[in-house]
Amino acid sequence: MTFNSRLDTESEKKLLKLFDPNVNFRLLYKGSHFRFDISKLFEICSEQGSFILIVYFEKYIFGGFLKKSLPHSNKQVEDEDAFVFSLRDMDSTATRFSVNKGYHAFHRNNYSISFGNCLKVAASKGEFHVDLCSTCDFNCPKWSRKKQLCDEVELHRVQAGDLLPGPWRGLPWTEANRDELRKNLVSYEPPIAELTQVRVLLLGPAGAGKSSFIGSIKSALYGHIVNLPGIGSKPDGCIKKLKSYPIRAEKGGQPIALTLCDVWDLGDTEETGLSLHDALAVIKGHAPEGYKFQSGMPINLSSASCCLDPELQDKIHCVVFVLNARDLHSYGESLVKMIKKLRREISDLDVPQLVLLSHVDEVCHAVNMDVRYVYTSRIVQKKVQEAASLAGVPVSFVLPVKNYMSELTVNRDNDILIFSAVRQILYAIDDTFEV
Template sequence: MSSAASQLDLEREKQLLKLFTQPVKLGLLYKGSIHGYKYNTLLNKFNEEGKCVIILYLVSGAVRGIYVNEKLSTGSQGSTDKGAFLFDVSKQGAAKYPVLDPSKAFACNYGNKGIALSTLQFGSAIELDAKDIRIVNFCSSDIIYTSTGWPTENTRTCEVELHRVQDVGHLIPDWRHLSWTVCERDSILEDILSFKSVGDALPRVRALLLGPAGAGKSSFIVSARSVMNKRVVHLPIVGKAINGFTKKLKTYEIGTRKGGAPTVLTLCDAMAVGHSDSPGLSLSDALAVIKGHVPEGYKFNFYTPISEKVTGHRTAPSLKEQVHCVLFVLNASELESYSSSLLSTLRELHSEISDLGIPQLILLTHIDKVCHAVHEDVKFVYSSRTLQETMEKAAELVHMPVSSVLPIKNYASEHAVNCNMDILILDAICHVLQAIDDMLEDQHPEDVHMVKEEPLRPL
């Protein structure tokens, strides 16, 4: 079927896929204008499949059809299918009419002695004519399906398609729990807003983003700000370059909308981590940033390591000038292609940072590119076996525990914020603040005291 393309446009396909309780994708098996509008051709392909949909494109522009969950068995008594349903789909939405009498969900009716074919029918709601399957009878008085609102007259279609329905994502029971609701999003946001520091020792906390080029470090900053602003913001810090787009050390406060209460978090963006094939941020320069020696706006130079000769170099940085958490940003779709030299650098960084007693987490980006279910909706992230295995791989690459891996999808092509994407991003920010809080309580109990109007939820 590589030469044939479905007539179903993207918007209608999205609406149709929403009718299924689990993530699925469609695979075109038959198209009347390609294979001919012959009953036997459609029937043979239909009978080979278990889960499939027949899509009927009416001359009027309407799109209707039927989903079946079982293989066809011939005979006028019909075939049993508890999962069958009719549908009527448009760009704005889709209507679903589940079967009322599963024992008569669909049937292939024959004439005398099984020779003269009559119809392929689904209750009385849809009947495809054996001589020309473009002739379709829609009946709204059918008692097998709840087909209220369907036209009653015989209708000629301009196209007929058969699609295989495939499960995607290899879903498993949730192994981490998040509630995918607007209330949950607002609750996590309130936790973050209520997280405050007091005293001059540490007015704000700083998290440094480290990772290879293209992993999504700058995009995470844009995404965090987008969540807080409740709209996708546009900052000139995101771009594409072989060795990474960011060349300077830049800090970004993560505040809320104009006039709103700011958060205590500052995100620090730096040059991409280098490896043998691509010069970039060196181990020594990364450690200099983490220890607080490097001034804001410093332009990194792979061939000239940071030293005390750098203008603005801090010889004895204060606690508030240091980095309080390091986030390794990794691209979920490129883990297998990371070079051994890059992995060696990341692992060495992890070891050196551990010696400094600074918490470390992994931001796993582009999760929608490794699992179709997650591509359709990020709420499946913790019920996707593929993502679970990818998170384990990411943890293994940096020699860190799986509990430190935070999967997210950055805002890239979207023009508006999405509740479920927001929840993942906010949950990651919440983990960052909790990790910093734990570190400060353990290492600086007398120098700084972090207080919250309401305590952060257990993570």
């Protein structure tokens, strides 16, 4: 969003007191930014959920709230929760009262929007005029209430419980930070001389987003969406290969010092997914590239294809559990026990472990609309805490991400979130080798 609200912090706090707890505003439309074009207001704000319309004068703020969405066409709306409000000056409190009985709560046409008969905002020749009902107690002086030219008009979505007053993690959403994160990834060097590549293993249940994360990193680096080919599943889903993905700074370029590894999904049982034995064999470097995992047939370490004495460069240097924020409550008890058992075994190998929490945009509407709200979202914060409890790791070990799934182009803010997750993975590897 490239424009800021005229609403100062103190006035916002007073307006927030008109609502139930845990309500936040998100600015969707600012009149002066869009040349007071009311058609643009309808285009941007229709069907966006509960909203508050605010009109500004020199010393006064008036407005109205509708719990229902702004309709996308000319119509009247009934809403028992609709109200209008006023805020006279910095020293007063905001007052509210229900829309007059006997009138529809809200009405819009091509040129105006009205809250009952209390407040009407109409557009004319690039300006907004306001009519206030003479019988409503707006707590303002007895000046003319008809067709008063206002200084500014804003429409905010009212997001009940979605956003916190401030971020619970800091992350600069700037082009400079994106460039710095990308540069640090491309120029990364392993912490010890005998390693030219660090290998990161992604583990998680089906649909968690392991392959999508790999594709998202490539997309963010290349500057366009990368669609990875299938990674070797049979139609019945019983076989999957160990697949390593060297990461390149640009398409066709030389690999950087990071390789991501994908394997068979974790299942509710060892018969329906990757077994503990096979996972540890991969982490220890015994499993060969392209190994096909099969239910009931664990990796035979005495096989000629297996590496009995792997070098450090053959091993996994960090394990990342990928969990789907939408599915945390539906993961079965056996899957959770499997993850925690894997965690204990991997800890004994002194391999760092993190959790990648995917699909956070699908559990929070604000994040779906703008990924920059990810660390201000109360819902995402709760999901991160749940994922930490499920996996048995500190909250700081859980990294929320939004993978590129349906997009046709990359964007700066999503790149920043992806690159920052990779940075934490590389930090974990470096810190482990320093111990």
